[in-house]
Structure formats: C-alpha cells, structure tokens
Amino acid sequence: MTGKSDIAHADWAFPTQVRFGLGRVRELPEICRELTMARPLLVTDGGIAGLPMSAAIMDSCAAAGLGVALYSDVQANPVERNVTDGVAVFEAGGHDGVIALGGGSSLDVGKAIALMAVQKYPLRELTIASFQDFAEIQSKLVTDGLPPVVTVPTTSGTGSELGRASAIIDEESRTKKGLFHPLMMPRICLADPELTLSLSPAITAAVGFDALSHSLEAYCCAFSHPFADGVALKGMALVDEALVAAYRDGADRGARARMMMASLAGGTAFQKGVGAVHALSHPLSSRHGIHHGLANAVLMPYVLAFNMPVIKAKMAALARLLDLTPPSGAAVIDWLVDMREQCDILHSLAALGIIEADIATLAPLAAADITAVENPIAVGESDMAALYGAALDGDLSY
Ligand SMILES: [Fe+2]
Incomplete structure (x- = not known):
C-alpha cells in the first residue's frame, strides 16, 4: 500500500528520437529530407569546421541536392553574439533547418539559432536566470514554425544532443543563462560513436x-x-x-x-x-x-x-x-x-x-x-x- 503523497503529481516529457550506431553519420542527408529540410544550416565551431568530418557532411548534403551552408562562429562557452550572428546567417541564406554538429557549445548554439529564428523578442529578454523568470519568459516565446534541428554530437557527455535548453553566457553580467523550451528538443539525434574516436x-x-x-x-x-x-x-x-x-x-x-x-x-x-x-x-x-x-x-x-x-x-x-x-x-x-x-x-x-x-x-x-x-x-x-x-x-x- 502507498499513501497519497507517494502518488506522482508532475509534468514530464521524454525526448527526441535517436539514431545510434557506428558510421551512421552517412544517413544525415536522408534525415534532413525526412525532416523536410531543403536548405539546412550546419552549425559547428571553428575547430570542427576544419576537420574532415565537416567536409564530408557538407559534401554528402550537397551531393543529395540540399542547399547546405556552414556557420562556424561558435566559441567554447558560447556568448549571445554567437547566436545572433548565426540567426542572421540563417535568415540571409533562407535556411529551413539546423544541423548542430559538435560538443555542447555547438549543439547549444544550433538549437538556440533555430529557436531564435522565429522570435519577436531579442535573446537577452528570453534567457532565464532563475525560476522566478520562468513562466513569464515561456509565455513570450514563439513556438509556431520552429525550424527542425538534428543534433550530431562529436563528444560524449554534454547531453545537449537531447536536451531542451541552451546555456549562453550573458557578457554584460558574465553569467551563464538558459534558453529553455520543450520544443527546443532536437527532432532527431544522430549519434555516431565514430565521430568521437579522435577526441583527446x-x-x-x-x-x-x-x-x-x-x-x-x-x-x-x-x-x-x-x-x-x-x-x-x-x-x-x-x-x-x-x-x-x-x-x-x-x-x-x-x-x-x-x-x-x-x-x-x-x-x-x-x-x-x-x-x-x-x-x-x-x-x-x-x-x-x-x-x-x-x-x-x-x-x-x-x-x-x-x-x-x-x-x-x-x-x-x-x-x-x-x-x-x-x-x-x-x-x-x-x-x-x-x-x-x-x-x-x-x-x-x-x-x-x-x-x-x-x-x-x-x-x-x-x-x-x-x-x-x-x-x-x-x-x-x-x-x-x-x-x-x-x-x-x-x-x-x-
Ligand atoms: Fe553538465
């Protein structure tokens, strides 16, 4: 027997579809098609942009007829500018989805760019510093027409490949703030352990x-x-x-x-x-x-x-x-x-x-x-x- 206090009263969600396995990064163009992306923006950091894996992804997407472009201005511990510059590139290129490739910083920025692409308020007014701000900010977020995101992690640990939040540093207050919404969850996570083989x-x-x-x-x-x-x-x-x-x-x-x-x-x-x-x-x-x-x-x-x-x-x-x-x-x-x-x-x-x-x-x-x-x-x-x-x-x- 349990008392009434043992019976859950809570809201919960379970995330994102995962495609897991060695070598499966080659499925990325099909996944973009499946998510109705014709012009994905590949978001990553400068280091990963220079690696063969990025070139292989760009080539395979282009060969599949996708209008893919690269945005690689993501720094470790990303700041607002990394997101706002990415949104500008997303809009200028007429993109309709995001491939977020990398460690936590690139995954966070990729998810944030997709969310911010449809917002009415600037990023600074939408990040959460405490639970007191939570309800008010959630009510300000536009959630219609969010571009789909596919995450492709290149490290094993951040969890951002599945999460519904991005951590962005507010440079003015030098604090880490959160951008959060359940719909920030990527639509598909393509988890290929081969991409982590060269990690130090x-x-x-x-x-x-x-x-x-x-x-x-x-x-x-x-x-x-x-x-x-x-x-x-x-x-x-x-x-x-x-x-x-x-x-x-x-x-x-x-x-x-x-x-x-x-x-x-x-x-x-x-x-x-x-x-x-x-x-x-x-x-x-x-x-x-x-x-x-x-x-x-x-x-x-x-x-x-x-x-x-x-x-x-x-x-x-x-x-x-x-x-x-x-x-x-x-x-x-x-x-x-x-x-x-x-x-x-x-x-x-x-x-x-x-x-x-x-x-x-x-x-x-x-x-x-x-x-x-x-x-x-x-x-x-x-x-x-x-x-x-x-x-x-x-x-x-x-
Ligand atoms: Fe963590």
Missing part, C-alpha cells in the same frame, strides 16, 4: 564526467520524474564500464559507443533536474573559463558528501548496482574519486587555479544559479561558500 584523452575524461554528473545529479534530485532514475542508473553503470577504457584507448569503439550511450542517458535523465554540482560549476566556467566537465569532476564528491544525509538509500542502491562493498554512500564517493584518479583529474579546485579570495564572488553566483534549487538539500550562499571551500582544500569530511 583529457576531453574524453572531462566530458565523460559531465555525462556522469547528469545521471548522478538527476538521480539525487528531489524533483519528480518517474522514469528518470532508471535511466540515470543505466547511465552511471555505462560510465563505470567504459570511461576509463575510453580514456586509455580512444580507438576502443566499444568503450566509445558505451560512453555515447551514457551521454544520451544523462541527457534524458536530466530532464528531471540536476543540482549543486552544476550550480557551483557554472560560475567556474563563466568567470574562470574552466571546462564544464572538468569542474563537475572535481566538485562531484564534495557535493555528494554534503547531500549524503538525504540520499543514503539512493547511494546504497547505486552501490549495489555497481557491485561496491559495502553498499554505501562512502563506497560511491570512493568509486568516484578512484575513477577520477584513473583519468588523471586533480582532486581540488586549488589545483585548477582557484584561490580562497575567489569564493566571495563565486558563492553568490552559485546560489543564484537556476540549477541550485534542484539540489536535494536547500543550498544558500553560505552552503555554496562552504562547498567551494571544501573543494578548494580537497576536504571530503562532511
């Missing part, structure tokens, strides 16, 4: 920890999404199987495929929410330029230790799934720290160049971040300062 070990590890953080935070998040926990557990098991192997041998196709699947699982699970790892991580990227996944990898054990009083049962279940003994939260933290060590990721924020004096600026930004309220324990500015302090000193003794 360091990026493989950092984005892999981002995938893990999405599943772990979604699993711990107190919000309601009845299926997300199962997907998150599967995502964490895949990371356990494959991350160290992909880090050590980038040509291991099996490990690459499992990590891409782990990224998709994370991107599916975080529809439920994330938490303090992401809230603490965002200012480290917007203010100090630290890679999002790397920041998450360093922060995760400290946030887990802080949240432990309310997630003990969940951690025991996770530990049992991962065959950790004894099945406890402490065993999960040890697993995380060990995997991080095997991927040569450092243990403290001090090792990433953060100093004590930075915390006074970072803590209020973390407390105000839109993901802070998703943490299973309420986290205010003093908690954020304490968490940064613990991560700075490498102190796991919560």
Whole structure:
C-alpha cells in the first residue's frame, strides 16, 4: 500500500528520437529530407569546421541536392553574439533547418539559432536566470514554425544532443543563462560513436564526467520524474564500464559507443533536474573559463558528501548496482574519486587555479544559479561558500 503523497503529481516529457550506431553519420542527408529540410544550416565551431568530418557532411548534403551552408562562429562557452550572428546567417541564406554538429557549445548554439529564428523578442529578454523568470519568459516565446534541428554530437557527455535548453553566457553580467523550451528538443539525434574516436584523452575524461554528473545529479534530485532514475542508473553503470577504457584507448569503439550511450542517458535523465554540482560549476566556467566537465569532476564528491544525509538509500542502491562493498554512500564517493584518479583529474579546485579570495564572488553566483534549487538539500550562499571551500582544500569530511 502507498499513501497519497507517494502518488506522482508532475509534468514530464521524454525526448527526441535517436539514431545510434557506428558510421551512421552517412544517413544525415536522408534525415534532413525526412525532416523536410531543403536548405539546412550546419552549425559547428571553428575547430570542427576544419576537420574532415565537416567536409564530408557538407559534401554528402550537397551531393543529395540540399542547399547546405556552414556557420562556424561558435566559441567554447558560447556568448549571445554567437547566436545572433548565426540567426542572421540563417535568415540571409533562407535556411529551413539546423544541423548542430559538435560538443555542447555547438549543439547549444544550433538549437538556440533555430529557436531564435522565429522570435519577436531579442535573446537577452528570453534567457532565464532563475525560476522566478520562468513562466513569464515561456509565455513570450514563439513556438509556431520552429525550424527542425538534428543534433550530431562529436563528444560524449554534454547531453545537449537531447536536451531542451541552451546555456549562453550573458557578457554584460558574465553569467551563464538558459534558453529553455520543450520544443527546443532536437527532432532527431544522430549519434555516431565514430565521430568521437579522435577526441583527446583529457576531453574524453572531462566530458565523460559531465555525462556522469547528469545521471548522478538527476538521480539525487528531489524533483519528480518517474522514469528518470532508471535511466540515470543505466547511465552511471555505462560510465563505470567504459570511461576509463575510453580514456586509455580512444580507438576502443566499444568503450566509445558505451560512453555515447551514457551521454544520451544523462541527457534524458536530466530532464528531471540536476543540482549543486552544476550550480557551483557554472560560475567556474563563466568567470574562470574552466571546462564544464572538468569542474563537475572535481566538485562531484564534495557535493555528494554534503547531500549524503538525504540520499543514503539512493547511494546504497547505486552501490549495489555497481557491485561496491559495502553498499554505501562512502563506497560511491570512493568509486568516484578512484575513477577520477584513473583519468588523471586533480582532486581540488586549488589545483585548477582557484584561490580562497575567489569564493566571495563565486558563492553568490552559485546560489543564484537556476540549477541550485534542484539540489536535494536547500543550498544558500553560505552552503555554496562552504562547498567551494571544501573543494578548494580537497576536504571530503562532511
Ligand atoms: Fe553538465
């Protein structure tokens, strides 16, 4: 028997169709046709634009009679200008859909260009800085006639290939803001693990920890999404199987495929929410330029230790799934720290160049971040300062 309080009362969505498999990037022209795109805009960053994979995509789309063009002015941690310039190119070229190719930045900008192509208000008025703005901004968004988006991830971790949001940095306030709508979900995600074979070990590890953080935070998040926990557990098991192997041998196709699947699982699970790892991580990227996944990898054990009083049962279940003994939260933290060590990721924020004096600026930004309220324990500015302090000193003794 369950009480009424155990019966879900929530809205939820499950995302995007996925076409998964080695070599399937060759299906992209057919997918564009299927989505009724005749003039897709390929959105990516300058680095990927120079790789053979971009030329192959442009050639195959052109050979199929598609009026494809390239927009590659996307920077790591993208800013508004990357989106507004892309919208101008989209409009000038008479494009009718977006192929977003790349890591999280290109995928976020590609989705944002498609959304912004039909809006009445400027981007600055449509990004969300907190849940207080949420309803008002959602009501301002135009959702009719959104151009279709196909995402083609080239890293395994961001989850943006499935997500319904884009993170864009507001240069005026130097904060990461979100553009969000369920209809931002790409229509199709073309997930080809071969596109990740040339990723460096360091990026493989950092984005892999981002995938893990999405599943772990979604699993711990107190919000309601009845299926997300199962997907998150599967995502964490895949990371356990494959991350160290992909880090050590980038040509291991099996490990690459499992990590891409782990990224998709994370991107599916975080529809439920994330938490303090992401809230603490965002200012480290917007203010100090630290890679999002790397920041998450360093922060995760400290946030887990802080949240432990309310997630003990969940951690025991996770530990049992991962065959950790004894099945406890402490065993999960040890697993995380060990995997991080095997991927040569450092243990403290001090090792990433953060100093004590930075915390006074970072803590209020973390407390105000839109993901802070998703943490299973309420986290205010003093908690954020304490968490940064613990991560700075490498102190796991919560
Ligand atoms: Fe993330």
